[in-house]
Amino acid sequence: MTDIKEALVRIVDDDAEQLKSLAFLLRMGGFEVMTYQSAQAFLEMDDPRKPGCLLLDHRMPGMTGMELQAELVERGSLLPVIFLSAHGDIPMAMQAVHRGAMDFLVKPAAPDVLIAAVEKAVKKSFEDLAADAGQADLAEKAAALTDRELEVARLVAQGLLNKQIGDKLGISLPTVKLHRGNAAKKLGVRSAVAMAKALEAAGLLSDGGR
Template sequence: MKHPLVRIIDDDADARSSTSFFLSVMGWEIKEYESAVHFLETDDLSRPGCLVLDVRMPEMTGMELQVKLNQKDCRLPIIFLSGHGDLDMAVHALKRGASDFLEKTSKPERLQAAVCKAVKESVALTESIESREKLKSVFESLTPREKEVALRVAKGELNKIIAYDLGISERTVKMHRSNVCAKLNVASAVELAAFLNELQVSYE
């Protein structure tokens, strides 16, 4: 997994530099963007971390960027920084999934805590996605017949029933079952069912 990155997006160079300096001192890897447009054009959205995002910017506001990222199904947590206390704006941002909404005058400790929380969530989500992708890759390595047998084994069907339904010998079913267990690193029908549930593969 890629190392987490904290993106700071603010058209105010002084504010951007100040936030960047504080968070880098706190140990975070930082990348600065002077606009939401520049961020969208150049950032690696697959890298975990978070956004520390100014609300009011030219070209594209922070709120508009949030909508764009939601449309892209980007799961990077967003921490809004506002120089203008606006409760209604904060409510809308949080309803659309923002991780936090802070005023720029908030104590630095609040920003540090918000970044810690957001990055932790992002890393956990990325690990979960990568783990599922690995499991999916392993499942796709099965032959069509092995997949067929796997789904029936997960349902709890007996070897002789599987053999009868598929028109093959029980010995062949046992061979496919053994191959499935070895490839997926499972030892029982229960573990196989759990594996398929993790991938959200229907076997009922």
């Protein structure tokens, strides 16, 4: 279960009173909170490695909330974004959600609605980070495959039988079994389907992957 105490809720809003009010509400809800009065301050000071979410106003001097979201997308950020704005409209909300925003709430949002949205976003943040870590771990495992093991694993992933793989590569059946076993062990998989998924996740399912 996600421990919200390990998460950081960032709030970006140029309204100091709004920042103070939102921070108080979320801290009462058990969250660690960091506030910023501009998008630029957030970009300069935030630690992107910390799981949590971003509660974001849209209309701000300098960089707007929508522009900040676009910048985070460009940077490949996994941080879930919740818009909280008094100046939103349906096209803007649709654009924000299309870019990956978790929610678009209108000020003043009911406390229970806001807390629920933040809890949902924080949960997604932990899930995304876990998946990202798993991806990195899988890529590391796949990098340990020899060229021949990778070649055999790709054919296994295509559904070929050991004998068919041997005929295609011009190697003996015992050699196919040896490479297949080594590949399965290195990837931590047991089935052909799991091997295919592992190679796909590591970006190695096609010849262009390495």
